[in-house]
Amino acid sequence: MSKVSTSDFRNGMVLDMDGELYSITEFQHVKPGKGPAFVRTKLKGIVNGKNIDKTWRSGENAEAVRVETRDYQYLYNDGEIYFLMHTDTYEQVPINASQVERKGFFVDGQNCTVVVNADEETVLYAEPKDHIEAVVEQTDPGVRGDTAQGGSKPATLESGATVNVPLFINEGEKIRVDTRTGEYIERAK
Known part of the structure; x- marks a missing residue:
């Protein structure tokens, strides 16, 4: 994890706030006529799915988490566990059903996207292609x-x-x- 300033915020950036991971869906730099500047953000929880609003003082630091998206092929599921295969290494990865988004659109043999915390090499969630x-x-x-x-x-x-x-x-x-x-x-x- 690395520290990032509010001036470096971008849509899609993942932040670690109190042990929970949130993705920035929207941000706006505000410079009021009176008082210091601030940054207003809308965040979506990656694991918990919560949507929250948070205001940051301008220049304040946050913990950024490096995430990667990887292509996997959906193989099958047994109700609780979804089995995916990495398209390059052919390594099979089991993922809990709670980590799968839009479950109804997973078709056997089709590719899907898996979002991974690159620092810890842990799977955050999987979703079908758009x-x-x-x-x-x-x-x-x-x-x-x-x-x-x-x-x-x-x-x-x-x-x-x-x-x-x-x-x-x-x-x-x-x-x-x-x-x-x-x-x-x-x-x-």
């Missing part, structure tokens, strides 16, 4: 002429997630989904 391709396992058949404009219907993906898809999508088709919002993007080619 866009994935998945097969539609179950959806109602779309009937032509049901709506004046487009329309949507729920569809269950092979990963278990449910997303709204256009009426023309049928079971067995492969689609692209944005995992951050859970929205349908397009048919996969």
